[in-house]
Amino acid sequence: MRIYPDCIPCLLKFTLNAAKKATQDTDLLREISLESLRIILGHGFTAMPPQIAQTINRMIKVKTGINDPYRKDKRERNRLAMQMYPFLKKEIRSAPDPLRAALRVAAGGNRMDSVFLDEDIDVRAAVQKSLAENFAIDHSKELKEAIKTSSTLLFLGDNAGEIVFDKVLIEEIRGLHPQLKVIYGVKGSPIIDDATRDDAAEVGMEEVAEVIANGDDAPGTILTQCSAEMRDLFQRADVVMAKGQGNFETLEEERRGLFFLLQVKCSAIAQHIGAQIGDLVLYRRPGISQKRGGEESTSPHRG
């Protein structure tokens, strides 16, 4: 997804927040702000928002000398989310359709980044809200069908903390399909609050999946910048599930079919995917047929 005008103030706000995690020096923050404007201007409207965010965040790392400004926050979010683990398991196990419940919980986990930032929000209540919600775009039937006949599932994660909600989903999937090999992809190096190997280790992701780092630090998955191993996995996995807006923005134009699991958090994504801000979405993007040289379908449709 190419950048929308609305993405610009949003990008600047989020990258300024990242810079403030790394430095309180107002002059340096001013310099970073102006450099961010130059970077956005340099990219114009041909780039995807995560590409621009990546360039800005790399610049912030260089200018502040801080490689992982969110490390402490991420650790705390993992810890808080792990405290929720028994509760999540119980809610899912007592649901009429546990896999469906796990999908909703994992999609709801995609809003945990903001939830954990706001101390007033009751996380348990937020989870129960997700459990009661329908997906605005619901391709869960297609997902269930796809998994049935698969031997490998590549799951591309998003944020720290949220990763725990993915873990319970993967456990649910593997409970139904014990032979399925699941590979969980994390970022190759720190970018904002995205999960890296450290976060996967902190929540014990290796217990349920093979964890691989993608070799890049975009807040999404820009395949051309990922390791050969990740690119290969992406093409060869029977099913790919990608979590969150950053992955949607960077992967929705890829040729292979895949599933996106996310909460819609901004007007640009809402417009692009055809849903409302706040909606939970499980969207199957069909593959683009190379034989026909055309598209099966690239436009999301409400289920």
Next chain:
Amino acid sequence: MRIYPDCIPCLLKFTLNAAKKATQDTDLLREISLESLRIILGHGFTAMPPQIAQTINRMIKVKTGINDPYRKDKRERNRLAMQMYPFLKKEIRSAPDPLRAALRVAAGGNRMDSVFLDEDIDVRAAVQKSLAENFAIDHSKELKEAIKTSSTLLFLGDNAGEIVFDKVLIEEIRGLHPQLKVIYGVKGSPIIDDATRDDAAEVGMEEVAEVIANGDDAPGTILTQCSAEMRDLFQRADVVMAKGQGNFETLEEERRGLFFLLQVKCSAIAQHIGAQIGDLVLYRRPGISQKRGGEESTSPHRG
């Protein structure tokens, strides 16, 4: 007040909203966004936010050909605020200290721009909240003293709609000091949702004050860009009251003493004035003594 890094995403968001009022053409909105980035870069961190907003909004006018994209919204806000007029009068007249109540209502009116945008908010409840609130910085005693010995008061307005709340404050002041001449300053030409002569006419401001347009279209009061008449009035008025953040940002470094009446709406102003976001403030900025060549005091302090 010079621009803070936090002002940049905010400026871009507000000017993009203004552009969207004028056009729905995505390519044009993209062009406007990039041009806005160039304008901010061009100004750097030496300008006041309203100066940059003025330049961007002038560019939007040129690119879209729409001179007053908020005209319809402003008329509607004036109409809604005038519907509140009898209620405002009743609340103020029944308060133990009507002038104090009118000051709070007028300061609370400064949040009406967002209130009127959100249909779910009960405006009467918002007014009653303002009436019950204390000023976070409260120089009302100093204001009462200053008015007592004055013959002219220059009141610099802010937004459409809000202007009605200023009108009831002016009526209250004039009720106590019938000889006081009040001049109400509006913008010389349209800028976002700021009040112009049209708005003053729509709410009958001439009934209580002499209305003058300041000759400029900054969303604040940049004296060097105002008419000679406004500059002269500003220097000669016995008391100057300036409403809202834009006027604070543009006038707080002026030499003459004046009173600012506003709601703190962002972190930059909160940091600069020494209050919290959401606070109502009646702040007396003392004059800077020319004789001593130094400052009486320019740093706001909580009352």
